[in-house]
Amino acid sequence: MELRVFLLACLILGIPAYICAQVLTIAPTTLCDVIKEPRVCVMSRDVGDDAKFDVDIEGEFNHDELQWYKHYLQGKNNSPRHDWRKHAPNKRRQKPDHISIKEDDFYENKYWIEISEDQLPFQKNIRAYQLDDDEVRYPSKNRVYFIVQCRPVDLGPYLVGDNLHIDLEDHYTIPASAMKYIWTKSVSPLEFKVLEDVDGTTMDSHSMQLTDFGVVSVRIYGSKEGIPGRVQIAERNFNIQLDHSRVCTQNGPRKVCQCTVGYQGNGNICKDMNECENGQAQCLPEAVCENTEGSYECICPDGYQGDGEKECTDMDECELNIHNCDTYASCMNTEGSYKCDCQEGYFGNGFDCIEMSIWTPWSPWSPCSVTCGSGTMSRSRTCTNPESGMICDGVAMEHETCTSSSPCPINGGWSEWSQWSPCSETCGGQRHQVRVCDNPTPLHGGLYCEGDLYKSEQCGDQSCPVDGNWSKWGDWSTCSATCGPSERSRVRLCDNPAPSEDGEPCTGLHKETKPCEDNPPCFGNRGWSSWSHWGTCTVTCGIGEQFRQRLCKDSKCSGQNQQQKPCFIRNCPRGYR
Structure with a gap:
């Protein structure tokens, strides 16, 4: 009811439902020994044990909105205690999946997780450094508390009237930082009564009464690095057990004891009596007898309810x-x-x-498969719950013919190629073919034919003579001498194309020379210069000549300034002139 009113208020104010619906709960509850209110988890552990904290959240949320905290109980001298909030050992907004229990992890120190308050409207604003008792007893929907209690040490059993002495140092190595000890008596889970007359590391109780039995706790306060003031650094719990097996009375200086119902012995030592085995149990024939400490229990068989002694009736x-x-x-x-x-x-x-398989309703007809002309449309249905293994009768899809009112575009197609035209020459001629885009002719926006409208090829039965043609002139050679009179040359070849056997050769010179006008005059050595490299052959086929030169460096040279020698390139084609 409370949540429904809360969500209604959100909707009235226009707040998104996924924010309003965020509610933290303990998950799973099996982690807890005691659940105090829906969002307070109490677990018993020893130092060194592992503890796991986990929650469920209703509604969508961002992990950055979750915050984990560690709360320390703090007090100074005898002034009223106050609370101080500190981030948990893990980084903020990081879930501490498992922690190893330390001395300062026990109640009243505690862990909690909360959704950032700016994400949740209508939540009670809690002061950053204060936690009152009501908040822990009745936490708001955006908080879950995890409380770890130290497992109690069993003491006794004791009889009413016995004396009790507890020395904390027998159960805990007290650190040098310890300053104060507060002893309490458990009234109910998470509720304790302070024992005002007990202080220090020991507790004595003379002539105990029934109210003295149960769990007694001592919380040790001291200093802890990184936390200001005095905080709770450890906790120890003691379970003072009552001896239910016997009752004793004081007869002068002598104590007389006798076993209570459900126990047997001489009064000094009393052991549990097994009423189920000795036949003293008064269970119905159909009930099962189970022995308990000091008594027994009659349990009706499965499917029946009752006390097992007087009745076991059918359970609905x-x-x-x-x-x-x-x-x-x-x-x-x-x-x-x-x-x-x-x-x-x-x-x-x-x-x-398992739900039986049936057909779902038919889907609407799909659009026609074409936008022009004739096509198809379809509709489908699904056989539900395939996990059932059943098969639905009939077809899962139906098809129907559909026609569009718009004519479809017709793409053009080529006709056959025409006959070849006559050859234009007896040799080296060409002939042609044509075709037309009319098979069919493009209509209604159809595409024109792709490809050539016209094609040609060479024709003629006789091969035509090929006349020779010069290639480009080559580069000019270097000067025949580095100083004084010299010349440079360049050549070209009749190969662009080379003449066929009955073709005409190239006309003109295949070699050109010119003087080197920029050569400096020669000084120093006199006489002939070195011979130049042999020049290019004077013909492109057959037998020709090659030349080389040298230069006279003064007027007293004797001998020839030019030499020649024959050269052969290749056999000339037939008919070459």
């Missing part, structure tokens, strides 16, 4: 809602048990009901 599991029938099954009570039957539309054993 259906009405009590303690059956295991499937959600989609009907429960029917039977003598000592119940029966589950799957509802209409489901099949199974009643404990696992």
